Amino acid sequence: MTTDRMPDLPADALTDAQRQAAAAFQAERGVPVFGPFTPLLRSPEMMQCASRMGLYLRYNSVLPLRISEFAILVVAREWSQQVEWHIHHPIALKAGVAPETAQAVAEGRRPTTMSEDETLAYDFSIELQRHRGVSDATYAALVARFGEQGAIDLTGINGYYALLAMTMNVARTALPEGAPRPLPPLVP
Numbered sequence: 001m002t003t004d005r006m007p008d009l010p011a012d013a014l015t016d017a018q019r020q021a022a023a024a025f026q027a028e029r030g031v032p033v034f035g036p037f038t039p040l041l042r043s044p045e046m047m048q049c050a051s052r053m054g055l056y057l058r059y060n061s062v063l064p065l066r067i068s069e070f071a072i073l074v075v076a077r078e079w080s081q082q083v084e085w086h087i088h089h090p091i092a093l094k095a096g097v098a099p100e101t102a103q104a105v106a107e108g109r110r111p112t113t114m115s116e117d118e119t120l121a122y123d124f125s126i127e128l129q130r131h132r133g134v135s136d137a138t139y140a141a142l143v144a145r146f147g148e149q150g151a152i153d154l155t156g157i158n159g160y161y162a163l164l165a166m167t168m169n170v171a172r173t174a175l176p177e178g179a180p181r182p183l184p185p186l187v188p
Contacts, residue, residue: 006039006171017044025051035083036164039171050163061153062146064117066095070105071121071157073097077105077183078129079165084171085182086113108186111182117174128158 014022021044022033028051033041040047058068069092076084085106092102101118104111114122120142129133134142143151167173175181 081165
């Protein structure tokens, strides 16, 4: 079943806290509540905390935007999160991720076209998502390139976008009207 469990709330159905959170979101981001924030609005304070964390991780982390967006694609694929991929795929391409690299991730394959920095982010993210930890070699390589803050920021990106993916998977957040499902099913 693909019915959106937590669609947009009608304005007249919002609680005072939800109304305030939605207004703060729009003031901070310049757009109305959308995507993963639609179901998160059911918990207004959590939505606001998540929004602030997301702004930091996307725009103020020590990682280049290309690496952050690439890691987001890896997380979206690991969680088979269509909306997350739909939102971040064009941003990743614009930030410099090669189309063939993104396509391999979408298909669940290890890309052969990754830059050195993308390889570091991929290995770190895959280990963290699949094994719930990171090997000493992967950690050391990432820290050598991006420092300890880079390791924490990349951990944050993985955790944050997994939270958003889980939220949208639970809520069955729908793609925009007419948008095709961008991620193919993973075949074991």
